[in-house]
Amino acid sequence: MNRREAARQVGAFYAKRGWQVFPFQRAVWQAALAGESGLLHATTGSGKTFAVWFAALQRAMCAPPTRKRGLRVLWITPMRALAADTLRALTESAAELMPGWTVDARTGDTSSAARARQAKHLPDTLITTPESLTLMLSKADAATQFALLDMVIIDEWHELMGNKRGVQTQLALARLRRWAHQAGGTLVVWGLSATLGNLPRAKEVLLGPGMPGATVEGSIRKDILVDTLIPANPSRFPWAGHLGIQMLPAVIGEIERHATTLVFCNTRSQAELWYQNMLEARPDWAGIIALHHGSLDKEVRDWVELGLKKGELKAVVCTSSLDLGVDFLPVERVLQIGSAKGIARLLQRAGRSGHAPGRVSRVTLVPTHSLELLEAAGAIQAVKDRDIEARHVPEKPLDVLVQHLVTIALGGGFRSEALFDEVRGAWSYRHLTEEEWQWALDFVARGGQSLTVYPEYRRVLPDEEGVYRVPDVALGRRHRMGIGTIVSEAMIQVKYQSGGRIGTVEEGFIARLNKGDNFLFGGRILEFIRVHEMTAYVKRATGAKGAVPRWQGGKMPLSSELAHAALAQMQLVTEGVYSGPEMLAIAPLLEIQARWSALPTPARTVIESLHSREGHHLFVYPFAGRAVHIGLASLFAYRIGRMQPITFSIAVNDYGFELLAPDNVDWPTVFAPAHGRDVGLFGTDRLLEDVMASLNATEMSQRRFREIARIAGLVFQGYPGQPKSNRQIQASSSLFFEVFRKHDAGNLLLTQAQREVLEQELELNRLRATLEELQGRAVSYHETKRATPFGFALMVERFREKLSTEKLSDRVARVLRELEKAAGP
């Protein structure tokens, strides 16, 4: 078939359904037919899926007829749930355009019968996850399986590119590209992305450094509306807090007025509490409102998702578990309780409503404390400006590389030089040095310097011809069980004594419960009975309230974009401009702040000191997000400590930080630039050294190392169904940490742990940028008689999270003592 005929048939497919063909879809088809790779960027619900899928089909329609059967198109999705939805969509359209063309899915959910079928004969199109793809690469016959591969599509690339799953995908793509090249062809690769600030980078990472490719932007401009539920009585609204239950009546009102509403919460426990409160207020909603978060059992979540799809649910209280993965939901209204923390996330959530070309997406912010009104005003402006966060791509994570080496050794073996070359074709490893490569190779061959005597760490060995392979079946099996880069806490299953599964909670939470204690989980009050083999047995409790489980999740900081937008709003206020109802509502509070102290703006850093019974407080408001503020606070404490002996307690939030000292400090002198060009506390010279010295970097690295050890295959997670407990995993990873520190200081996985702490947990680059910004801002110093609105939130924060420099140094001392003991005589 020629191209014109193929295009005609696809056109007929659209015409039959009354769909419009958008120019961006044509652009993708033309590029792909010409053998070009690329990135397609468009909002959700704009027809991206069919744009790339029909590109693949048209390539197949135009290909010379062949009798060879095998895999032609590979579709990679980050989520199993999406695999099922995609399978349906692709199968239906393929049946019409390419009769006889087979589409199948392969994820962890794939049945053993389907696996056996696929082992014999792969379908023409396979939908899979990065992990399942990597598993396929670990099979000895991988090269044959992918011999006919023509096109790869990576769905939701923006979700993958910023993390190690994306790096694993890059490595797999490099492998597939190499095979296609060896067979004399080129692999056509297309990525799909939405809500992303750095498109050119996204494309480069997907296609490999320096590789050509097209960027196609979906032309449909989605109208996005962001607004705010303003508290009924703003002057009585709390200055701090995160639950926002005061807003319950307003939220219930919104739910009443619309067919289906998603209520997004920032944490699982918050979702549990909101759901419970909602049911208490509206008992008649039992059965038509539901709860959805990542710790609930899959069966429960499936039921909720199905209810949503059928339009049977009035509202679902959820966390970002509903951000993705459930496509084509008929949702009318989206509410966001508390800060969305970033513009990309907000846009994504807005996109859950009006999910079809031409319809308006709307999200309504529900503040949980007064200052969030400020954030809301900033967010609305940032969305208007489409000021979207960039995703940062990990740079040569060696744990992922080490895992990959074993995978490829299993999947037919490799020669060092050829694989080195191939790996450097993956963007994240483009700067991988010869030494680093040798180190990784040595690490899988001998376990590095310190593990040489243990055969289970001699995972990969060269044969006489110099081809590296895995010498032992058992090692291979163990490796396959550990493929992937997602590392989570050890979880305890929660089950009814009668058998039903409810979900999972963290080991530490259950450990604090006694028999007979109640807790709120899965939307009901449960009574804890006993724990046995990583399973907690419970029964329905009668009446009373219960504790809410806490999960140790990530603590996402406010993004720079959103923080700057909020600061900009305060600048407007100093000029007498109130941008909307949010700013008018918060005006009285800002007026107090301005009267007692001053408003922070992009041009002015506000610093306050306060003397109270607790001691001498210092408040600083850089608006740089909590991660940076932790770094800044520790850095300031350390630098001040060098001028005069003193220790501080520290508190941080997304807007600023507090230092509390027992003794008086002469703050103006501390903040005065010493002389000339000296920028004192705000200096960036010796930043890295000072940060390392001011924080307990060792302890932070050790925590980070847990994940690295697991990905690098040092720590075995246990067999499915009998997971190791947290303590066991922690113990063995900290053992490796200590052994490497003592006997193998050059171990690059240690260096990586430290780098990840600095880059990801402390956001060192953003910290440096913030210091530079602070140098350029005027300092507005105020001694206040009582805590200002901004300061109050920080004082509250300190009660829950006690970080003190004294404690840190105690901990350092303890770690040092332990190390000396471990070193022994």
Next chain:
DNA sequence: GACCTGCTGCGGTGTG
């Protein structure tokens, strides 16, 4: 006077 929190995602063996 005000408070007490921290998301998501995947994968896998055993041969009596």
